[in-house]
Amino acid sequence: MKQLISLLYIIFIYTIGKRLFSKRKLLREAGEWAIVTGATDGIGKVYAEELANDGLKIMLISRNEEKLLNTDVYQRIQEAIDQLSSIACLVNNVGMGVPKLDYYATADYITIDFIKNIVFCNTLPIAMMTHIVLPKMLKQSTTGMAIINIGSHSGYRAFPFLSLYSATKAFVNQLSRSISNENYDHRIHIQTVCPMFVSTAMNGYCKMSLFVPNAKEYVKCALDMYGVEQETFGYIGHAIKEYFTSLLPNSIWKYYMLFMKSWFDKHKKQ
Incomplete structure (x- = not known):
């Protein structure tokens, strides 16, 4: 019965719930600007497009990891952000993936x-x-401001063959939770978005299906979930798939991931 209630909750929250509780429309009243990192393509690019369509001005931050790994660049970013009139939203999307599922000890990459x-x-x-952004938001008098951090469902549990990547995404989840708990200003909402596979350049534009949306379909749904869930899978197909895989004990989960590795290896060879 408990499992059935959980499944019904997922269906409700991604259909009726997001229409009732979404705070997406409040973003245009929260500030003038949205800042998006990693907006060259894929999820970040669509976030920028959708937020622009919602009436926000967009500040794009480079996806080039070499630039963002240089801590000196953040001084220039802060100076630019300080010139903005007001900030409605920060989308932390920049990130790296891995070329394939593989053993951490022997993967050639x-x-x-x-x-x-x-x-x-x-x-x-x-x-x-x-x-950089949170202190500026705290000085604003508006409500409904957002910090949206793009994590991954792989950050929630042991993820064989994605060990390093999943560990970095666990950092995103934990940082978001911790800052949210110490941020008593309820005018600012910190949300973690944890996608599964989305058809983007990062994963080789894998074939779309019920469980693999394209970036535009995914982001439109994920933005509608802003204000509905603090931690969200962003898309009903991902939430349902995560629900069923979460029921697997770890002993079976390991074999499931081994099967997925074999499937992807075969798929890439074709």
């Missing part, structure tokens, strides 16, 4: 430079950008 870059790229920009 896992080099010293790769480890350094993915750890820094998936953790440093979100920490720095939040530290």
